[in-house]
Amino acid sequence: MDSIKVGILGFGVVGSGVVKVLQKNFAEITKRVGQKIEIAAIADLDLKSDRGVKVDRKILTTDGFAVCADPKIDIIVELVGGTGVAGKFIETALDNGKHVVTANKALLSEKGAPLFKLAEQKGKLLLFEAAVGGAIPIIRTLKTSLASEKIEKIYGILNGTCNFILTKLANEGGEFSEVLADAQKRGFAEANPTLDIEGGDTAHKIALLASIAFGTQVDFKQIHIEGITKLSAADFEFARRLNRKIKLVAVAKKENGSLEIRVNPTLLSIDSPLAKIDGVTNAVAFHGKNLGEIILSGPGAGSLPTATAVVGDIIEAARGSEIPSRGIPESSLEKFPMKKIEDVESEYYLRFGVKDEAGVIRDISNVLAKHKLNIRDILQLDLNEFQREVPLVILLHKANEAKVRKAVEEINQLKCVNGKAVVLRVEE
Amino acid sequence: MDSIKVGILGFGVVGSGVVKVLQKNFAEITKRVGQKIEIAAIADLDLKSDRGVKVDRKILTTDGFAVCADPKIDIIVELVGGTGVAGKFIETALDNGKHVVTANKALLSEKGAPLFKLAEQKGKLLLFEAAVGGAIPIIRTLKTSLASEKIEKIYGILNGTCNFILTKLANEGGEFSEVLADAQKRGFAEANPTLDIEGGDTAHKIALLASIAFGTQVDFKQIHIEGITKLSAADFEFARRLNRKIKLVAVAKKENGSLEIRVNPTLLSIDSPLAKIDGVTNAVAFHGKNLGEIILSGPGAGSLPTATAVVGDIIEAARGSEIPSRGIPESSLEKFPMKKIEDVESEYYLRFGVKDEAGVIRDISNVLAKHKLNIRDILQLDLNEFQREVPLVILLHKANEAKVRKAVEEINQLKCVNGKAVVLRVEE
Numbered sequence: 001m002d003s004i005k006v007g008i009l010g011f012g013v014v015g016s017g018v019v020k021v022l023q024k025n026f027a028e029i030t031k032r033v034g035q036k037i038e039i040a041a042i043a044d045l046d047l048k049s050d051r052g053v054k055v056d057r058k059i060l061t062t063d064g065f066a067v068c069a070d071p072k073i074d075i076i077v078e079l080v081g082g083t084g085v086a087g088k089f090i091e092t093a094l095d096n097g098k099h100v101v102t103a104n105k106a107l108l109s110e111k112g113a114p115l116f117k118l119a120e121q122k123g124k125l126l127l128f129e130a131a132v133g134g135a136i137p138i139i140r141t142l143k144t145s146l147a148s149e150k151i152e153k154i155y156g157i158l159n160g161t162c163n164f165i166l167t168k169l170a171n172e173g174g175e176f177s178e179v180l181a182d183a184q185k186r187g188f189a190e191a192n193p194t195l196d197i198e199g200g201d202t203a204h205k206i207a208l209l210a211s212i213a214f215g216t217q218v219d220f221k222q223i224h225i226e227g228i229t230k231l232s233a234a235d236f237e238f239a240r241r242l243n244r245k246i247k248l249v250a251v252a253k254k255e256n257g258s259l260e261i262r263v264n265p266t267l268l269s270i271d272s273p274l275a276k277i278d279g280v281t282n283a284v285a286f287h288g289k290n291l292g293e294i295i296l297s298g299p300g301a302g303s304l305p306t307a308t309a310v311v312g313d314i315i316e317a318a319r320g321s322e323i324p325s326r327g328i329p330e331s332s333l334e335k336f337p338m339k340k341i342e343d344v345e346s347e348y349y350l351r352f353g354v355k356d357e358a359g360v361i362r363d364i365s366n367v368l369a370k371h372k373l374n375i376r377d378i379l380q381l382d383l384n385e386f387q388r389e390v391p392l393v394i395l396l397h398k399a400n401e402a403k404v405r406k407a408v409e410e411i412n413q414l415k416c417v418n419g420k421a422v423v424l425r426v427e428e
Numbered sequence: 429m430d431s432i433k434v435g436i437l438g439f440g441v442v443g444s445g446v447v448k449v450l451q452k453n454f455a456e457i458t459k460r461v462g463q464k465i466e467i468a469a470i471a472d473l474d475l476k477s478d479r480g481v482k483v484d485r486k487i488l489t490t491d492g493f494a495v496c497a498d499p500k501i502d503i504i505v506e507l508v509g510g511t512g513v514a515g516k517f518i519e520t521a522l523d524n525g526k527h528v529v530t531a532n533k534a535l536l537s538e539k540g541a542p543l544f545k546l547a548e549q550k551g552k553l554l555l556f557e558a559a560v561g562g563a564i565p566i567i568r569t570l571k572t573s574l575a576s577e578k579i580e581k582i583y584g585i586l587n588g589t590c591n592f593i594l595t596k597l598a599n600e601g602g603e604f605s606e607v608l609a610d611a612q613k614r615g616f617a618e619a620n621p622t623l624d625i626e627g628g629d630t631a632h633k634i635a636l637l638a639s640i641a642f643g644t645q646v647d648f649k650q651i652h653i654e655g656i657t658k659l660s661a662a663d664f665e666f667a668r669r670l671n672r673k674i675k676l677v678a679v680a681k682k683e684n685g686s687l688e689i690r691v692n693p694t695l696l697s698i699d700s701p702l703a704k705i706d707g708v709t710n711a712v713a714f715h716g717k718n719l720g721e722i723i724l725s726g727p728g729a730g731s732l733p734t735a736t737a738v739v740g741d742i743i744e745a746a747r748g749s750e751i752p753s754r755g756i757p758e759s760s761l762e763k764f765p766m767k768k769i770e771d772v773e774s775e776y777y778l779r780f781g782v783k784d785e786a787g788v789i790r791d792i793s794n795v796l797a798k799h800k801l802n803i804r805d806i807l808q809l810d811l812n813e814f815q816r817e818v819p820l821v822i823l824l825h826k827a828n829e830a831k832v833r834k835a836v837e838e839i840n841q842l843k844c845v846n847g848k849a850v851v852l853r854v855e856e
Contacts, residue, residue: 021718025578031643031760032575032752129573135719137565137573144572145557145565147460148739150453215459273725276704290449290732291563297701298722308718311576319750324460332459 003036004318007067007098009089010079011044011060014103014130016051017307018077022314023053029311033318041067068092075317077310078102083110094118094126099317101310103130105204106195110220112208117330125317126325130309132205133158133282136298140312142212143327146286146294151213153287154252155427158205160280160300161189161196162228162248166265167278169236170245176231188280198227199248199263206250209284210261214254215328216336224262224341230422231265234391235351238379239267242395245275249427260339267349267426342402347376347426350396350408353389353418356382360392360416367414371407373399389418395426431464432746435495435526437517438507439472439488442531442558444479445735446505450742451481457739461746469495496520503745505738506530511538522546522554527745529738531558534623537635538648545758553745554753558737560633561586561710564726568740570640571755574714574722579641581715582680583855586633588708588728589617589624590656590676594693595706597664598673604659616708626655627676627691634678637712638689642682643756644764652690652769658850659693662819663779666807667695670823673703677855688767695777695854770830775804775854778824778836781817781846784810788820788844795842799835801827817846823854 006022008015022029022037030036042055043064061067068076068089076093078100080086086107093100100119102108108115108128119126129139133156142151157163161183168179180197183189195201203225207218228248239246249266252259268275273295277283282300287293299305316323324330354360361378368375377395396404408421434450436443450457450465458464470483471492489495496504496517504521508514511534518535521528528547530536536543536556547554557567561584570579585591589611596607608625611617623629631653635646656676667674677694680687696703701723705711710728715721727733744751752758782788789806796803805823824832836849 017718021576024718025576028578028643029576032756034757135573135577136722137569140573141565141569144744145563145568145737145740147743148449148453148457149563149736150456215456273704276701288736290445290452290736292727292730292733294564294724294726296722296724299720302720304718305720308576308716309573312573315575316572322747322749328460329462 003038004033004075005038005040005073006075006077006314007041007043007070007073008039008077008079009043009064009067010081011042011046011051012079013303014306014310015042015044015079016053017303018079018310019053019055021304021307021311029315033315035318037314037318040073041070043067064089065092068098069096073098075099075101075314077314078104081106083107087111087115090115090126091118094122094124097122097124099125099127101127101313101317103128103306103310105131105201105208109204109207109218113217116325119325120330125321127313127316128208129313130306132208133284133296134298134300134302134305135308136282136284136296136300138209138284138296139212141296142209143323146288146291147327149288149291151286151288152254154206154209154213154284155274156206156209156250156282156284157247157274157277158250158282158284158300159196159202159248160282161193162202163277163282164188164280165197166228166246166248169231169233170239173233173236175233176229197229199225202248202250202263206252206261206263210252210259212327213252214259214336215332216259216334218259218261219338222338224264226264228265235422235424237381238351238391238393241379242267242377243270244268245270246424247274247277249274254336258337258339260344262341262344264425267424269428272428342405344401345398346401347398348396348404349424349426350394351422352392352411354392355416355418356390357416363414363416364392364394364411367407367410368394371403373403373407431466432461432503433466433468433501434503434505434742435469435471435498435501436467436505436507437471437492437495438509439470439474439479440507441731442734442738443470443472443507444481445731446507446738447479447481447483449732449735449739457743461743463746465742465746468501469498471495492517493520496526497524501526503527503529503742505742506532509534511535515539515543518543518554519546522550522552525550525552527553527555529555529741529745531556531734531738533559533629533632533636537632537646541645544753547753548758553749555741555744556636557741558734560636561712561724562726562728562730562733563736564710564712564724564728566637566712566724567640569724570637571751574716574719575755577716577719579714579716580682582634582637582641582712583702584634584637584678584710584712585675585702585705586678586710586712586728587624587630587676588710589621590630591705591710592616592708593625594656594674594676597659597661598667601661601664603661604657625657627653630676630678630691634680634689634691638680638687640755641680642687642764643760644687644762646687646689647766650766652692654692656693663850663852665809666779666819666821669807670695670805671698672696673698674852675702675705677702682764686765686767688772690769690772693852695852697856700856770833772829773826774829775826776824776832777852777854778822779850780820780839782820783844783846784818785844791842791844792820792822792839795835795838796822799831801831801835
């Protein structure tokens with residue numbers, strides 16, 4: 001029996017998981033592929049730390065580029081991460097006629113276009129199921145099962161760190177910084193959590209999903225990104241009283257030929273399926289006219305779930321797939337204008353810190369009325385925890401973002417208002 | 429540009445949906461496949477009824493076998509259904525070197541083995557994503573994304589009719605027969621609902637999933653099947669008070685080399701993900717050591733969701749997939765013994781109708797103790813609705829089915845007990 005030879009770049013958490021999955025499930029995988037999958041090389045700068053797996057020392061090397069050029073290797077698995085040398089590795093591997101499997105969402109969403117083109121020129125695959133939602137089969141589903149559908153909207157909870165923090169804040173209270181510290185202690189947040197909590201990681205993922213769903217190259221820089229650091233305990237208390245949950249939601253829509261792609265903390269009705277996704281779990285909802293709504297959920301990260309997705313891609317490459325890497329030939333990608341965030345319409349949650357005095361609601365509602373913004377709910381709480389100022393929350397009916405911003409700026413200047421308003425979106 | 433020619437057998441609800449999807453999404457599908465997909469023939473005995481779609485009358489025929497033998501057709505879509513002539517159509521199509529796409533779960537689960545073998549001999553695909561869960565990508569996920577994993581357990585809510593009825597009984601009360609009649613009126617249940625409400629349809633589907641997940645041919649006749657017709661209003665009232673929901677759950681497990689496959693009404697904790705699946709929605713949960721739990725959900729039936737899955741399979745065949753029809757070469761299928769239902773262990777819910785007199789609980793608990801069955805919860809309700817007898821519910825800790833059956837038979841003979849006990853399973 002022939003064997004397919006794999007070279008792994010990056011022997012960290014996911015890399016060692018890939019070795020474990022390939023070793024433990026060797027018999028099943030061999031039967032399904034009809035060929036053995038053999039780990040022929042592993043490259044990492046650190047060849048000393050114990051990874052909890054047994055591999056032949058002879059296949060270890062510090063020279064990633066040599067692995068990418070090795071003529072006996074069929075598939076390169078890039079798990080170095082980041083937007084630097086990883087791109088060079090992938091380029092070298094493709095240039096040398098190898099399939100590439102990667103979990104690198106940052107690289108593919110920010111600098112992926114030339115790599116996908118190169119893969120197609122070389123007749124090779126550049127697969128990335130593990131880049132979004134761990135083992136949840138999100139990308140393959142878009143490329144295959146839903147290839148028959150015009151996807152209209154995607155909603156996703158795509159970052160386990162954020163969802164863990166938001167779930168804890170909703171269920172147990174506390175302030176953001178404490179819960180973040182706890183998440184870091186428990187390994188659910190990185191030492192430098194910026195990419196997660198400021199929404200960048202979620203944006204990388206929704207950019208990849210939108211590019212496949214809509215058959216386009218998404219300009220990452222045009223995505224509107226808000227993180228979860230501006231939220232405070234008051235917002236979770238209000239959400240609870242409004243029968244809603246706050247989630248960091250990624251949205252991608254195609255409407256009238258233009259794209260709306262954004263990441264923002266969002267109040268969801270507690271009955272909506274994504275509101276029920278708690279902890280480190282990820283979920284994505286696909287909407288289409290014929291389809292209705294399909295929801296996929298599961299562990300969005302972690303060594304073995306991510307490795308399961310990586311090995312799923314290795315199997316696809318080994319089986320000899322004819323499905324284009326992004327589900328559509330690169331030459332058939334179309335360009336669509338991206339909606340500016342100012343032109344987006346949504347429902348809004350506005351929280352103001354106001355002085356506990358007469359006339360406050362009159363002054364604020366004056367401004368809203370002037371901008372023709374229609375109030376849906378209004379809620380002021382005299383909570384012990386928020387003694388220095390009284391928090392006032394206003395939910396607006398569907399409105400244009402530019403209008404809302406103008407009104408909020410004006411309200412922020414009112415004498416009865418302290419500091420700046422927190423503005424969140426509301427979705428059904 | 430070349431075109432791929434499709435012949436459709438059965439121009440009913442799903443058949444006309446397939447025509448709609450292929451016509452409406454023609455541009456997108458053509459780009460993704462790199463070829464046009466053309467409907468070259470449609471066979472049905474009824475060529476007169478209006479299907480709400482426009483097709484050239486010249487492609488209509490009443491002769492399905494002629495379509496299966498037509499040398500210009502590449503892919504046959506079998507939507508005739510049932511275990512009769514449909515099998516002959518598929519055989520003829522494969523014999524003539526065509527790929528086959530079908531939604532026929534009854535045929536494939538009961539008589540599929542020789543058809544899958546024939547497909548492989550001919551080097552053709554026999555695809556059936558639409559047979560389970562409408563547009564939810566369940567089968568393709570098992571064959572591809574999860575090909576790297578040893579699946580240990582599958583739990584599914586796989587029948588929309590049953591889930592609609594169970595949801596209504598849980599939320600609004602009423603008796604089974606009334607709610608079934610309402611479901612029939614609203615088009616959520618067939619005129620002859622037996623296959624749905626007695627669990628046969630769910631069993632067809634879990635048999636197909638188990639065969640892919642475990643790489644085996646499941647003997648359909650050995651599946652233990654219970655439907656939902658034995659449930660009464662009292663069970664839903666008890667479930668509510670026990671913080672549980674009753675769902676018709678399909679279970680497939682592989683443990684110590686043997687298979688456990690069954691369909692039964694089951695009490696699920698209201699916090700479990702499947703308990704949250706309401707109405708006609710379907711859902712399936714896959715468990716594996718590396719994977720954790722992945723849940724896929726969506727509309728499990730209906731013309732356009734099912735058609736979306738059928739066209740997804742047409743696209744797979746048109747792209748020239750190398751993935752075996754059941755995810756594994758037929759020659760690599762293994763045989764595993766099936767656990768008898770008597771050997772299955774689970775937690776149990778027992779509802780007895782008892783006389784309202786002294787000594788009842790003593791007599792019943794005597795029998796349970798004799799059989800070493802451990803009571804977890806006991807709940808007797810003196811509800812107005814159940815005046816003629818008092819319903820008594822006992823939840824048992826994990827126990828062997830044979831033991832439970834023996835004890836229940838003995839209890840059914842007690843003087844203080846009216847009629848026969850309702851026995852349901854309980855899963856966390």
